[in-house]
Amino acid sequence: MSSLVRFEFYFFGLLAIASALCFVTRKNPVPAALWLVNVMFSLSGLYVMLDAPFVAVIQVLVYAGAIMVVFVFVVMLLNLGRAGELADVRSAASRLGAGAIGIGLAASVLVVLRDKLPDTEFAAASDNVVTPIASALFTDYLVAFEVTSLVLLVAVVGAVVLAKRRVSA
Amino acid sequence: MINDAIIISAVLFAIGVVGVLTRRNAIILFMCVELMLNAVNLSFIAFSKLHGVTGQVFVIMVMTIAAAEAALGLAIVIAVFRHVGSVDLAELKLLRG
Numbered sequence: 001m002s003s004l005v006r007f008e009f010y011f012f013g014l015l016a017i018a019s020a021l022c023f024v025t026r027k028n029p030v031p032a033a034l035w036l037v038n039v040m041f042s043l044s045g046l047y048v049m050l051d052a053p054f055v056a057v058i059q060v061l062v063y064a065g066a067i068m069v070v071f072v073f074v075v076m077l078l079n080l081g082r083a084g085e086l087a088d089v090r091s092a093a094s095r096l097g098a099g100a101i102g103i104g105l106a107a108s109v110l111v112v113l114r115d116k117l118p119d120t121e122f123a124a125a126s127d128n129v130v131t132p133i134a135s136a137l138f139t140d141y142l143v144a145f146e147v148t149s150l151v152l153l154v155a156v157v158g159a160v161v162l163a164k165r166r167v168s169a
Numbered sequence: 170m171i172n173d174a175i176i177i178s179a180v181l182f183a184i185g186v187v188g189v190l191t192r193r194n195a196i197i198l199f200m201c202v203e204l205m206l207n208a209v210n211l212s213f214i215a216f217s218k219l220h221g222v223t224g225q226v227f228v229i230m231v232m233t234i235a236a237a238e239a240a241l242g243l244a245i246v247i248a249v250f251r252h253v254g255s256v257d258l259a260e261l262k263l264l265r266g
Binding site for chain 1: 176187190246
């Protein structure tokens with residue numbers, strides 16, 4: 001186990017949490033989206049440390065590359081870039097309640113973790129990473145895979161129909 | 170290491186929940202949901218280190234559904250914006266009696 005890998009694991013983990021905090025406190029959607037992209041890049045680094053380099057690449061391509069571009073595109077399309085009219089944070093009581101719920105959620109997971117999971121080593125990534133995923137995806141989970149393609153088709157058609165409809169005002 | 174990954178995942182999920190509960194901008198709300206999905210993905214990957222490659226297959230499925238959800242959700246946001254002229258959820262009270 002190399003101490004450099006350990007350092008990078010905690011570096012990316014803290015970077016993800018710090019970026020998420022910055023993301024959730026931005027008023028303007030565009031900086032928020034860019035901080036969220038930062039979270040996704042950090043998570044991609046964590047995936048590499050956790051021995052899943054294929055999913056790390058997919059994370060950058062699909063999440064940071066495609067989904068967030070759609071978000072930024074919609075922000076630009078709706079012309080929401082002006083801060084001030086977007087000071088959209090709810091009241092103080094609701095913020096306190098939300099903070100309490102968040103701390104409670106995180107604490108519940110930490111309590112469960114008191115029964116320690118077996119700890120694994122920081123292993124170097126094996127050189128054959130795609131084949132096991134592909135064989136699981138196309139044998140055991142073939143039905144789910146095909147249904148996923150159906151879901152994507154429905155989503156594409158639905159998005160076009162929803163966004164194209166003229167409003168009879 | 171798996172413990173640390175699960176802790177990071179729990180903190181990210183809690184941040185996403187707090188964002189959903191405190192913001193009123195529909196687009197920021199969707200981004201918070203994406204953050205929560207990412208947190209769950211991180212714990213899937215961490216557990217796939219213990220239990221084999223199935224977790225990574227699930228993560229790929231979650232990403233696909235997240236892409237579909239983002240496309241549909243943002244189309245709904247655009248339709249709402251056409252109707253109301255805003256994405257502030259506090260102004261959507263047509264169903265309130």
